[in-house]
Amino acid sequence: MTAVAYAFRSYEFWLAYYRRVWRGSIVSSFVNPVFYLAAVGIGLGTLVNKSASPPGGVTYSHYVAPGLLVAAAMQIASTESTWPVMGSFKWTRSYYAMSATPLGPASIFAGHQLFIATRILVSATVYLAVIAAFGGIHSWLAMFAPAAALLTGLAFSAPIAAYAATAESDSAFSAILRFAIVPMFLFSGTFFPVTRLPTVLEWAAYATPLWHGVDLGRGLVLGTLGAAAALGHVAYLAVLAAAGLAVGRMTYTRRLQR
Amino acid sequence: MRMIGCVSPPSGGTLSILGLDPRRDGATIRAHLGVVPQLDTLDFELTVRENVIIYGRYFGLSRKELRCRADELLEFVQLDERADSKVEPLSGGMRRRLTIARSLVNDPDLLLLDEPTTGLDPQARHLVWDRLFRLKRRGATLVLTTHYMDEAEQLCDRLVVMDKGRIVAEGSPRELIGRYSTREVVELRFRDEPSLDLSTRVNGLARRIEALPDRTLLYTDDGDATADRIHELGLHPQSVLVRRSTLEDVFLHLTGRTLVDE
Numbered sequence: 001m002t003a004v005a006y007a008f009r010s011y012e013f014w015l016a017y018y019r020r021v022w023r024g025s026i027v028s029s030f031v032n033p034v035f036y037l038a039a040v041g042i043g044l045g046t047l048v049n050k051s052a053s054p055p056g057g058v059t060y061s062h063y064v065a066p067g068l069l070v071a072a073a074m075q076i077a078s079t080e081s082t083w084p085v086m087g088s089f090k091w092t093r094s095y096y097a098m099s100a101t102p103l104g105p106a107s108i109f110a111g112h113q114l115f116i117a118t119r120i121l122v123s124a125t126v127y128l129a130v131i132a133a134f135g136g137i138h139s140w141l142a143m144f145a146p147a148a149a150l151l152t153g154l155a156f157s158a159p160i161a162a163y164a165a166t167a168e169s170d171s172a173f174s175a176i177l178r179f180a181i182v183p184m185f186l187f188s189g190t191f192f193p194v195t196r197l198p199t200v201l202e203w204a205a206y207a208t209p210l211w212h213g214v215d216l217g218r219g220l221v222l223g224t225l226g227a228a229a230a231l232g233h234v235a236y237l238a239v240l241a242a243a244g245l246a247v248g249r250m251t252y253t254r255r256l257q258r
Numbered sequence: 259m260r261m262i263g264c265v266s267p268p269s270g271g272t273l274s275i276l277g278l279d280p281r282r283d284g285a286t287i288r289a290h291l292g293v294v295p296q297l298d299t300l301d302f303e304l305t306v307r308e309n310v311i312i313y314g315r316y317f318g319l320s321r322k323e324l325r326c327r328a329d330e331l332l333e334f335v336q337l338d339e340r341a342d343s344k345v346e347p348l349s350g351g352m353r354r355r356l357t358i359a360r361s362l363v364n365d366p367d368l369l370l371l372d373e374p375t376t377g378l379d380p381q382a383r384h385l386v387w388d389r390l391f392r393l394k395r396r397g398a399t400l401v402l403t404t405h406y407m408d409e410a411e412q413l414c415d416r417l418v419v420m421d422k423g424r425i426v427a428e429g430s431p432r433e434l435i436g437r438y439s440t441r442e443v444v445e446l447r448f449r450d451e452p453s454l455d456l457s458t459r460v461n462g463l464a465r466r467i468e469a470l471p472d473r474t475l476l477y478t479d480d481g482d483a484t485a486d487r488i489h490e491l492g493l494h495p496q497s498v499l500v501r502r503s504t505l506e507d508v509f510l511h512l513t514g515r516t517l518v519d520e
Contacts, residue, residue: 002285009316013301016312020303097299099265101316101364102285257266 003110006103010111011118013094018115028076029119033127036068037061037134040191055193056222062136066145066221067190069127070213073120073149077157078181080116082173085164088112089255096256105253109161113245116157117150124149131221139223148220148233152213155237156181158244165251184210189218212236259296259372259403264288276367289317292366296373298357300345306332306356307341314363324363331359335389351382358389369393371402375409387412407505417505421513431505438511439503440465442481446474446488446495463487470515477503 018025041061048060056063088095098108124146131137160176167173187201188194188210194202205211216233219225260266262275264284273280275287300309310328311321319327332338335355345353354374361369374390375383390413394400404410410417411431419427419434427434444464460467463484464476478484481500488498 005318006285009318012315013312016308017301017303092301093297093299094301096265096295097301097313098316100263100288100291100293100295100299101313102289102318103316104285 003104003107006107007110007114010098010103010108011114012111013098014112014115015118017094018119025119028072029123030126032072033068033123033130037065037130040064040068041134056218056224058138058222059136061134062131062138062222063218064191065127065131065134065136066142066218067214069124069131069145069221070149070152070217071185071188071190071210072123072127073153074156074181074184074210074213076119076123077116077153078160078177080119081112081157081161082164082176083170085112085161086167086170086173089165090168095252099256105256106249108256109165109245109248109252113154113158113161113248116161117154120150120153120157121146128221137221139221141219141223141225142221145217145220148213148217151234151237151241152209152217155209155213155240155244158241158248160244162244162248162251165248165255184208189214209237209240259370262401263291263293263370289364290367292361292364292369294354294357294361294369294371294374296376298353300353300356300360302345305342305344306337306348309345309356310360310363313360317364319364327363331362332356334362335359336385349382351378351385354378354382354386355389358386362393367399369398369400371400373404374402375404375406383409407509411505419509419512426512427508434508435503435505438508440477441479441503442477442484443501443503443507444476444478444481444484444488445497445499445501446476446493447472447497448474449496459491459493460488477507 041064045060045064048054054060054063095108098111099105103111127149128137128142128145131142164173187197188205188208190210194205194211197205212233216225216230216237219229261268261273261280264275264280264287267281276290278287280287301312304312307328310331311324314324314327315321329338329341332341335358337352337355337359340348340352345356348356358371358374371390375386378386387409390400390402394413400413402409402413414431416430417428417434418425427438429437460474460476464478466477468475468477476484485498485500488495
């Protein structure tokens with residue numbers, strides 16, 4: 001119980017910090033959903049909808065919206081668990097401030113992940129509200145889409161933060177974003193079904209966590225999700241998140257005790 | 259310092275803090291410690307007051323309690339007028355005082371200070387010393403590391419001289435000066451390069467003589483008498499300074515004058 005209470009004390013720091021800097025993220029959390037859905041969903045959608053077989057058999061904006069909801073979770077997770085994590089060790093040293101108090105490395109790590117989880121949930125909820133306004137919700141299961149986004153986000157934020165706790169410089173972070181996050185964003189089924197990719201790339205896409213997250217989120221919003229697929233996606237993402245949390249606990253402990 | 263703060267595990271031997279074992283009761287011990295780390299860990303995005311409050315929350319204190327406590331502590335370190343300012347524009351001395359205020363938020367039984375005044379200007383140092391002295395007078399136990407011997411002399415009842423990770427001497431400042439130095443020191447400076455036989459000529463005038471490139475130090479119990487003897491010998495140094503022996507003399511005697519680059 002104390003471990004949970006401790007994690008919430010560290011979480012509180014991040015909320016206080018966010019209260020000071022939220023203006024910068026307001027665009028990515030609230031304006032981006034509207035812009036993306038308008039540009040891609042409606043703009044590009046008018047072209048896609050003319051095709052004989054639109055993806056998913058629905059209007060393109062309805063197809064792409066749940067994908068964007070989940071992809072946004074990945075983006076928030078990956079930026080929030082790179083620079084802010086390393087910065088809390090190296091620049092602001094706020095992790096060290098916490099470690100001088102009763103909070104231990106595991107609570108410090110958990111509190112930060114809780115904060116990232118909150119950011120993801122807020123963004124996903126805003127997306128869902130915008131989708132509802134566009135009339136894009138096809139099933140009551142859509143209410144679980146933010147949970148799917150949260151799980152996807154943690155499958156990124158926990159392992160990346162676990163790595164960031166070992167980093168001495170931020171040089172690898174841009175590489176992670178450029179060579180992992182951006183390609184996943186483009187090719188893991190957010191904008192088009194991965195079946196349209198060449199076979200090799202299609203199978204590569206199936207291996208990415210984002211594809212599992214997008215397929216899960218889209219299945220919930222469009223009401224097309226099968227039980228087996230749902231279970232598979234959740235298991236895959238949960239294993240990644242759990243592994244990230246376990247390793248992160250270790251890397252945080254090692255860094256803070258050094 | 260990090261081991262006493264229960265942040266790093268003990269690397270060897272036995273360590274007991276406030277009667278508890280840091281390996282097992284780290285969090286409990288930390289709840290009763292105040293820590294002023296060598297590098298400030300203040301949150302720049304937060305205001306001065308928020309820094310104290312959030313830090314207090316780490317100890318599980320209530321917000322209501324912390325609002326009073328923060329005002330009290332900021333007044334104690336003379337930052338009450340800056341309570342709503344951000345940390346960013348504060349001077350080094352102000353940041354140090356804020357770190358001290360923050361470390362006191364849980365009313366610690368033991369306060370650990372790692373070089374609390376390094377890098378501060380004289381005014382700021384004296385203000386910090388004054389606050390630490392008041393804490394000491396109220397009965398707080400302070401453990402502090404410092405490279406400034408005048409700081410140690412001002413604040414410490416008992417001190418330990420460390421050299422290359424080993425304890426080389428231990429005692430009160432007075433005791434250490436008595437044990438490892440003389441009561442007074444005569445510093446001689448010569449206009450020209452001191453002649454080679456200088457040290458042989460002054461030999462016997464003092465208990466210990468140290469010839470440095472720019473001056474010669476004579477450790478003696480009666481500085482004025484030694485200075486007179488030097489004039490009687492027909493030596494004419496450019497300047498003669500008679501001063502009391504300090505902890506710095508003790509420290510340099512014990513750890514040597516060679517530069518140690520860690």
